[in-house]
Amino acid sequence: MFGKYKPLLGEKTQLKSSYDVVIIGGGLHSLATAYFLAKEHGITDVAIIEKNYIGFGGAGRNTAIVRANQRTQYNVPLYKEALDLWPVLTKDLDYNLMFNNCGNLNLMHSEAAMKAARMTIATAQFHGVESHLLDAKEAKELVPALNISEDITFPIHGAMFHPPGGIVRHDAVVWGLAKGASKYGVEIHQQTEATAVNTKNGKIVSVETSRGTINTSKVLISAGGYSASLIYGMLGIKLPISVLTIQAMVTQPLKPLLNHVVSSGAYHCYANQTLKGEIATGAHMDQWPNYTTQTTAHYIKHQAEALSEFLPCLRGLRFMRIWSGLADMTPDMAPILDGNDQIEGFFMNCGWGYFGFKSCTVAGKYMAEFMAKGEAPDMIKPFNLRRYEQHKLMGETAELVTYTPNN
Amino acid sequence: MINRINQLPTLRVDPANKVIFDYKGKDYVGVEGDTVATALYHNGVRIFGRSLKYHRPRGLYSLDGECSNTCMEIDGIPNVRTENTLVKQGMRVKEQNVKGSAENDMMGFIDKLDWMMPAGFYYKTMHKPASIWPIAMKQIRKAAGLGVLSPDFEMPGKFDQIFPSADVVVIGGGPAGMNAALAAADKGLRVIIMESRPWLGGFFDYRTFDYKDAQYKNSKPLYSRARELASKVESHANIRVFKHTSVVGTYTNNLVTGFQIGTENDKFNERYIEIRAKSVVVAAGCIERPLLFENNERPGVMQVACVHRLARTYGLLAGEKAIFSVGHDLGLEAAVDLFDLGMKILCVADVREDGQNPYLMIELAKRNIPYLKGWVASKAHGSKRVNKVTMTTLDGTISRDFECDLVIASAGLTPINGHLTLAHAKLRYDSHTNFFVADTMPEKTHAAGRMLGLEDSLSIEVSGKLAGLNAALDCKLMPQSYGNTEIDALKSEIDSFTAQSKELPGPARGSKFVTAPVKGRKSFICFDEDTTIKNIKQAIDMGFDVPELIKRFTSAGTGPGQGGIPGHNLPLYVAKYTAASSKCFSSSGSSSIQSLGATPKPTNVRPPLVPTLIATYAGSKHIMMKRTPMDEMQRADGGVFRKIGVWERARYFSDDFSCRKEIENVRNNVGMLDGSTLGKFRIHGPDALKVLQRVYVSDMSKVKTGRVKYSAMCNDDGCVIDDGVVVKLAENDYYFTTSTARAGATIEWLRYHTRFDGWDFYVVNLTDSMGVINLSGPNARKVLQKVVSQDNGASGEDASNKASIQDVSNEAFPFSGYKEFMIKNTIPVKAMRLGFVGELSYELHVPSSYMVSLWNIVKEAGKEFNIQNFGVEAQNVLRMEKCHIILGQESEQRTNLLDLGLGFLWDRSKKDAKTIGAVALRQAENDPTRFRLVGFEMENNGRAARDGALIVDDKVRGYVCTARDSFSLNKAVGMALVESHLAKVGTRIQIFEDECGGERIYGTVVPMPFYDPDGKRMKS
Secondary structure, three states, rough: OOOOOOOOOOOOOOOOOOOOOEEEOHHHHHHHHHHHHHHHHOOEEEHHHHHHOOOOOOHHOOOOOOEEEOOOOHHHHHHHHHHHHHHHHHHHOOOOOOOOOEEEEEEEEHHHHHHHHHHHHHHHOOOOOEEEEEEHHHHHEEEEEEOOOOOOOOOOOOOEEEEEOOEEEHHHHHHHHHHHHHHOOOOEOOOEEEEEEEEEEEEEEEEEEOOOOEOOOEEEEHHHHHHHHHHHHOOOOOOOOOEEEEEEEEEEOOOOOOOOEEEOOOOEEEEOOOOOOOEEEEEEEEEEOOOOOOHHHHHHHHHHHHEEEEOHHHOOOOOEEEEEEEEEEOOOOOOOOEEEOOOOOOOEEEEOOOOOHHHHHHHHHHHHHHHHHHOHHHHHHHHHHHHHHHOOOOOOOOOOOOOOOOO | OOOOOOOOOOOOOOEEEEEEEEEEEEEEEEEOOOOOOHHHHHHOOOOOOEEEOOOOEOOOOOOOOOOOEEEEEEEOOEEEHHHHHHOOOOOEEEEEOOOOOOHHHHHHHHHHHHOOOOOOHHHHHHOOOOHHHHHHHHHHHHHHHOEOOOOOOOOOOOOOOOOEEEEEEEOOOOOOHHHHHHHHHHHOOEEEEEEOOOOOOHHHHHOEEEEOOOOOOOOHHHHHHHHHHHHHHHHOOEEEEEEOOEEEEEOOOOOEEEEEEEOOOOOOOOOHHHEEEEEEEEEOOOOEHHHOEEEOOOOOOEHHHHHHHHHHOEEEOOOOOEEEEEEOOOHHHHHHHHHOOOOEEEEEEEOOOOOHHHHHHHHHHHHHEEEEEEEEEEEEEEEOOOEEEEEOOOOOOOHHHHHHHEEEEEEEEEEOHHHHHOOEEEEEEEEEOOEEEEEEEOOOOOHHHHHHHOOOHHHHHHHHHHHHHHHHHHHHHHHHOOOOHHHHHHHHHHHHHHHHHHOOOOOOOOOOOOOOOOOOOEEEEEEEOOEEHHHHHHHOOOOOOOOOHHHHHHHHOOOOOHHHOOHHHHHHHHHHHHHHHHHHOOOOOOOHHHHHOOOOOOOOOOOOOOOOOHHHHHOOOOOOOOOOOHHHHHHHHOOOOEEEEEEEEEEEHHHHHHHHHHHHHHHHEEEEEEEEEEEEEEEEOOHHHHHHHHHHHOHHOOOOOOOEEEEEEEEEOOOOEEEEEEEEOOOOOOEEEOOHHHHHHHOOOOOOOHOOOOOOOOOEEOOOEEEEEEOOOOOHHHHHHHHHHOOOOOOOHHHHHHHHHOOOOOOOOOOOOEEEEEOOOOEEEEEEEEOOOOOEEEEEEEEHHHHHHHHHHHHHHHHHHHEOOOOOHHHHHHHHHOOOOOOOOOOOOOOOOOOOOOOHHOOOOHHHOOOOOOHHHHHOOOOOOEEEEEEEEHHHHHHOOOOOOOEOOOOOOEEEEEHHHHHHEEEEEEEEEEHHHHOOOOOOOEEEEEOOOOOOOOEEEOOOOOOOOOOOOOOO
C-alpha cells in the first residue's frame, strides 16, 4: 500500500560548482519558488541552500492559518489566489496538505472595530471573496464556546466570518513542496550555509557556501526572519525590516471543540483546533526587536488571561508546549518582493511578518515568474522596495505599527 | 481490591482516613494521600484509558505523569494526570478516549490495523479523489484528541498568582536540593525551594538503603535522612518551601515560573508563581528511561520507581509475580526490597555486563532471586494485561517465557534537563553516564545531585551543598564586594567542599541500552502518540535523519507527556539506527550505540515543563482599565461606557445610540463632556521650544502667550500621528495636549527624536493628574460667566485684576484664547477657547483632585439652562459635521498631513528644526496618486453610508471614514478618503457597502465643513 520508504528529497547529491539559480533559505517561500521555477518555467538547475534543515524557521513554527480577508486591494487578490492553490497543490504534489477549510471568525470588540471589519468585508466582497459581518449571537452559534456576555474586558460586539479560510498542515506543505521540487531535479542542500553573494559590475556572479563556491547569475534570498540581515550583510541593501519574536502554543489534545479559527485583535489572541485535537493559539509579538527564538513567561500568561475571557471553557485545558519564531516586520505589514533593481540577478522575497505561511505558495509562484522572465508580474509590482523611499506605505494595517521606536 | 501494607515507615498515605470518590458512576474508596491512580489501582483498576491512535489499553507506568496513560477526566476537566493528582472526597472520575469502556473498547480493533498507518501515512492518503478528504477529515477529528471539554464548561475553583522574589531558587526538593537550600540559607540568603511532590525528600523518600554505605542495612535508611533534611529545611527561617509545586518555565536572568497545588487549608486550588531570583540551583533528579520491547506499555509493565513507590509510599504491591528487566542498580535495589515486602520475584534480568553494586548482588543471592545477566524482556504477552513475558539474551538467540502479572522494566536513567535547557544550557552527550549533560551553563545557574549522574548518597548531598554555596557566592559577589572577607571565606569553603567531593564517588556509568532485539512493530518509543520503533525506522528511511525532524514527522514526543517517555530514547535510537543503516548494518543485534560512533542529538524541550491549566496561568487576573475622576458620576448619570484604548469612557448617555438628544442639546443649548482622557503634557527647560519645533509641523515659535495653537505631529513618512493644542505658559515653558491614544507614547516620541541633540528639557506627563471639562453650546459662555464670577471676595487692585481675568466676553476671551482662573480662590483652571464640536466651546483643564468639584460647580451654574451630559459618540457626530478630524478615524497608517487638508499647518521655512516628516511631505506635495480627505453628502436624501464602506468604480478608490444622518443639517453627510481625481467638489462617488450584493449607493463631494462653514458659531 505504501511501497518502499524512499527518501522524500531523493538521494543526497554533491554540491555542484554552478547552477542557473541559487536560492538561499530552505523555507516555504524558497521551496515554492523552486517548485514553480521547475514546473512552470522549466528552470530545473536550481539549488536551495539551507543552513539547518528545510522548514526549520517560520515554516515549522507558524500556526498554519490561511485566509484571504486582507485589508487592501493589492493583498486580497494575492491571498485569494493562495487559498485557491491549496487543493491544486495537494493534487499536483500528490501529498495531502490537509487543508481544513473551516473558516475564520475574527471577533470585533468595539464600534471602531466593526467599522474596520466592514471595510475589510466590503473589500473582500468587492473582490469576490466570501466574508460576512455577524453579530455576537450569530458568532456564538458558530462557536458555542464564545463568551458573549458584557462582563469581560472587551465584550464581543460582532465578528467577521470568512468561510474560505482555514488551516493547512504546515509541515506537509514543506515536505510536499520539497518532494515536488526534487522530482523536477531541484537540489536541496541542507546543513549548508550561504556565507556570501558575490557581484561583478552590478551583476550576480556567485554564492559562497560552507561547502564551496557556486557560480550563478541569479540569486534569490528568501530566508524568512533572517532575510534582512543576510541581504544587508551580503549585499549591503538595507531593508526597513524589524525582526521580532512571535510565539505560539498548543494545549493538550481534545475531541472536537472549535470548528473555526477564532481570533481577536483586542485580546491579541487567536485559537484554532488542529486535526490532532490540540488548541493552537498565538497572537501578537513581543514588542522588542530581536533575533532570538526565546519564549517569554509573560506571554503564555497573557494568552491564558485572554482565552479565559472570550473562550472561558478553555480554562479547564492545559497548555502543553509553547515555541517561538521570527517575524520580519515591515512598517506597512506588507512584504518586499523585488529583484533586478540595484543588482542584476538578485531577487528578494521577505518582510512577510506573520503572513508568511498563508502567502508562501502564491509568492513562490510569482517570484518564479519574476525570476524566469526578469520582469515583475503585475500582481506583485506594488510590493517593491522603493515604495519606502517614496514614503508610500501600503496600508495593510489601519493603525500605525509601533513595534519599534523608529516608525 | 488489593491489600494495603499499612505499617511501613515510608508511607505517605493515611490508611485510617478514607476518601470516597466516584468512578464511572460507582463509589470507590481511597485513603488520604492517595493519588487518583493509586486509589484506583488499590481498587483493582488496571486499564485507565486507551491510547490515542491504536486504542491500546494503557495502565499505570511511571507515577510521575510523563505520559498520558493515566490521563482521565475529573470533574469535567479532561486530561488530568491521575497518577499525581491527589484524590479528594466526592471527585468524579471518568475514562477517556474509549468507546464503551477502557476495559472493553470497541475501537480496540484499530490496534490490528497498524500496518495501514506507517509514519506520516496521512500525508500520502485520503486526498485522492479530493472529494473524500472532507469526509476523512471529519473522521480524523473525531478519532483524534483524548478528553472531551464541553463548550459551556465552567472551571470550578479559585486560582491565584504570586510574584515573590528570592536570592536563590532551588528547583527540586530532593537530597541535593535540600542541601543546596540549607547551604545558601545558612549564609543569610532568602531561599525558595520548589518541589513537585507534596513532600520534600526526592528519591531518598521511599528507600530503605543505608544512606552512607549504599548498602541494604538499616542503620540510617535514606528515608530517615530525607526526613531529617526536610525538617531542617522547613524550620529554617530563611527558606520558603513550595511543596506540590511544579516548575514549568525557566527564562533568562533567572526568572522561574511554576504552579502550586493548594491544600485543604489554602485559599486557592492552584496558583501561578513567578520568581525573579539572583541565582538558581537545579536539582531536578532523574526519571527512568523506558525499555523498548514488544508491548512495552501493556498494563502490568511498569517502571522500577513506580512499583517501588507504589509499595513504599502507598503501601500497594503492584503484582504478585514479577519479572525485572533493568539496566541500573535502582532496579536491583527495588527487587530486593519488594521481595522483602512479599512480592514474588521470578527473576531479575540485567542488560549490563558489569558495574553492578556487589552488595546488591549479594542481597539478591541471599534471597535466591534468579539473576540473568545479559538478558532482557523482548515481549510482553496478554491482550489487556500482562500474563507472560518472553525474556531473551541480548543477541536474541536464546529465549524463555515466564508467566507473571508484572514486568518491571527500565533501560536506564535520564536526567531531567528541561530546567537547564530552557534557560539556554547547551547539552552534550556524555558517554560515561550516557546522559545528556549541560556543557555550558546559563549564568548564575548551578546543577546538582542525581541529574549529574551521581548515585552515591553522600556525593549527591555534597554536590547540593556546593551548588548552594556557589549560588550564595552569585548573590554576594556584587561589584562592590571584591576584597570582602566574607566572600573570601565563602570561596575557601567552596574550595574545601570541592576537594571533599573529589574524594567521593563520581558520576556512575549509565546504561546505553535502548531496545530489545525485536523488529519493533509494537515497541513503543512514544506512548502518547503510539509511535513505534518501526515508525522511527520508516521516517529515517524517508530521509528524516535529525531527531527533531523525526519528532515532527512521527509526532513522537508531541503528546500530553511531551518528551517524558521518548525524550532520551529517541535520540539514542536515531543515533544507533542512522549509524547502522549508513554502514548497511543488517539487524539490530547489538544494542550499543557507542560502538557505532554516532553522537545522539537531543530534541527541543519547551515550556511548560508540566502541562499547566490555562486557569492557573491566568491566575487571579483582573481587568485593569483607567477611569477618569468623573467615572462614578457619569455612570450615575446614565452613561453607557465603553473600553476605548486604556480608558473606560462614557460613549452614550441614553440607549439611543444615534445620540440625537445629546447632539441637539449641544447645538442649541449647552452640554458638558468629560475630556479627561486627553493626553496632557508640560514641557519646559532651555531647549523646550526646539523640541516642539522638531515634532510639530508648525512654527511653534509663533505660539503667543494667551493664545492656543492647534498643530499636528507627523512621522518620517509625513503621516499624521497626533494632533492637539499648545499653550505657552512662559519662555520655554509650554502646556500641550495630545490625542487620547497617543498619550502613552508621546514622551518616548519626543526623546527618541531628539536623542542625538543633547538638548536640555523636561517633559511631564500630566494626563492622569489633570482632568478636562469640555463645555460647549451657544449657552456655554453664560455658564462659564457664572462659574468665574462666583468668587467676589477680593477688593482693591486685586479686584480689578480679578475683574479682567473674570471677563469671558468674546473680546476678552476670544476663539483660540487661553486664560487661567482661580475658582472659589481654590481651584486653578487652565481654560482654552476651542471649537472641536463647532459651537462656542471651552475646555477647562483642572487638577484631577478638583475635577469633581469643578464639574459640580459648572453643572450647578448650568442648571438654569438645563445643561446636559454628552458622550464620545455625540462629540464624534458633532465634530464630523464640522469636518474636524479624529486621527485613526479620518486617517490611517498611510494618510499624511496633506491628504487630510491640513497642509496649512506645515511651516516649510523652519528647515533648521529638521521637522519630522518634512522631507516626506515635500516629496508628497506633487504626488497625484495620493488619497484626499473629502466631504460628501448622500444623493436623493439617502441614508448615510456605513463607516468603512468602499468608494469604487471598477477598482477600490477610497473608503468612507465617518458618515452619519445629521440631525443638525437634516441630511446624510460624511467624510471619505478618496483618490485625488475624485476629490473635486461635485464629483459623484459610488459607494460599495458590505453585503450590498453589487448594489451601489451614491454620494456627491461637497465643500467642507458641512456645518457653520464660516465658523460664526464657534468664533462669536
